[in-house]
Amino acid sequence: xxxxxxxxxxxxxxxxxxxxxxxxxxxxxxxxxxxxxxxxxxxxxxxxxxxxxxxxxxxxxxxxxxxxxxxxxxxxxxxxxxxxxxxxxxxxxxxxxxxxxxxxxxxxxxxxxxxxxxxxxxxxxxxxxxxxxxxxxxxxxxxxxxxxxxxxxxxxxxxxxxxxxxxxxxxxxxxxxxxxxxxxxxxxxxxxxxxxxxxxxxxxxxxxxxxxxxxxxxxxxxxxxxxxxxxxxxxxxxxxxxxxxxxxxxxxxxxxxxxxxxxxxxx
Amino acid sequence: xxxxxxxxxxxxxxxxxxxxxxxxxxxxxxxxxxxxxxxxxxxxxxxxxxxxxxxxxxxxxxxx
Numbered sequence: 295x296x297x298x299x300x301x302x303x304x305x306x307x308x309x310x311x312x313x314x315x316x317x318x319x320x321x322x323x324x325x326x327x328x329x330x331x332x333x334x335x336x337x338x339x340x341x342x343x344x345x346x347x348x349x350x351x352x353x354x355x356x357x358x359x360x361x362x363x364x365x366x367x368x369x370x371x372x373x374x375x376x377x378x379x380x381x382x383x384x385x386x387x388x389x390x391x392x393x394x395x396x397x398x399x400x401x402x403x404x405x406x407x408x409x410x411x412x413x414x415x416x417x418x419x420x421x422x423x424x425x426x427x428x429x430x431x432x433x434x435x436x437x438x439x440x441x442x443x444x445x446x447x448x449x450x451x452x453x454x455x456x457x458x459x460x461x462x463x464x465x466x467x468x469x470x471x472x473x474x475x476x477x478x479x480x481x482x483x484x485x486x487x488x489x490x491x492x493x494x495x496x497x498x499x500x501x502x503x504x505x506x507x508x509x510x511x512x513x514x515x516x517x518x519x520x521x522x523x524x525x526x527x528x529x530x531x532x533x534x535x536x537x538x539x540x541x542x543x544x545x546x547x548x549x550x551x552x553x554x555x556x557x558x559x560x561x
Numbered sequence: 562x563x564x565x566x567x568x569x570x571x572x573x574x575x576x577x578x579x580x581x582x583x584x585x586x587x588x589x590x591x592x593x594x595x596x597x598x599x600x601x602x603x604x605x606x607x608x609x610x611x612x613x614x615x616x617x618x619x620x621x622x623x624x625x
Contacts (some may be wrong), residue, residue, distance in 0.1 A: 303598060312579075339619055349617075350589075362600075383625060386624075386625055387625040388625070403572065415573045436601070471625075472625050473625050474624060474625045475623055475624060476589075476590035476621040476622055476623045477590055478591045479590070479621040480590050480591055480592055480621055483619070484599060484601060486594050487599040488599050488601055496585070497619075497621070498620050498624075498625055499620070499621045499624075500622050501625070502623075502624045503623050505587065515565070515594075515617045515619045516592075516594045516599070516617055517597075518588075518619060519592070519619065523622075525620075525623065526623070527622065527624070528622030528623040528624055529622075529623045529624035530623065535624050535625075540624075540625075
């Protein structure tokens with residue numbers, strides 16, 4: 295019968311997962327079966343997806359990509375891989391969104407930010423001490439390459455304005471709005487919706503402080519605009535931004551991107 | 562008219578910029594969709610809103 299083993303189609307007589315491991319791997323290898331690591335034998339059916347992974351060993355490159363996606367919900371990998379997503383702003387939201395989208399294998403990412411990493415960023419942004427002083431685009435791209443070498447990451451070191459939105463983002467399916475200033479958010483959302491007729495926006499509004507996590511949600515106020523956040527808590531004097539709530543909001547945005555890529559456009 | 566999913570009575574037809582200001586919005590930090598079309602900020606003062614309008618106004622707060 296035909297099944298997928300470490301990313302390759304295999305025609306074989308083995309009828310259970312353990313028998314496949316016995317033939318192709320070692321007894322101590324872990325088995326990921328249709329997205330889940332199993333600890334007991336199971337029968338195989340046609341087109342099941344198996345990954346047999348030796349812990350501690352560096353796999354062949356052609357097997358590595360399938361192992362990176364082994365825990366994905368089955369069937370989504372090819373849709374994610376053909377996704378083209380731009381991230382406008384690489385701060386608390388953008389840097390964390392980028393890492394999540396790289397981990398799940400979004401095929402083409404565009405990272406846009408003019409700024410460099412400075413120490414007060416580290417309480418929420420996905421950078422470390424070794425990145426201080428570097429351009430955010432460069433610091434983030436190098437991290438993404440070390441997480442998933444099978445995706446394409448482009449960067450632009452510019453400040454986004456009303457006049458360069460079209461040129462920057464044309465051709466991308468989804469733009470994540472990840473700015474800090476509310477007027478910048480408004481300019482990007484307004485211009486992109488007006489000038490890029492098919493793009494979808496996943497924006498953010500309200501994630502300051504340490505108010506309840508449960509206030510953060512995703513809404514869809516317009517056909518091509520999703521907004522994540524608590525919609526209320528703006529950052530300001532006396533109202534800081536800290537990793538937990540910022541990353542919950544980033545998670546909402548990244549999951550909405552994933553949902554759009556696999557065709558689930560409801561919030 | 563319908564504003565953000567709720568029906569409200571608009572007493573008289575008016576320009577969008579006046580409607581937004583009277584409703585307490587800061588026109589620099591919002592996005593407006595009127596009858597299915599996104600309205601650029603530059604034409605708020607030339608756009609009329611009447612009681613049959615369907616409008617979504619998204620207000621952005623800072624942070625990210």
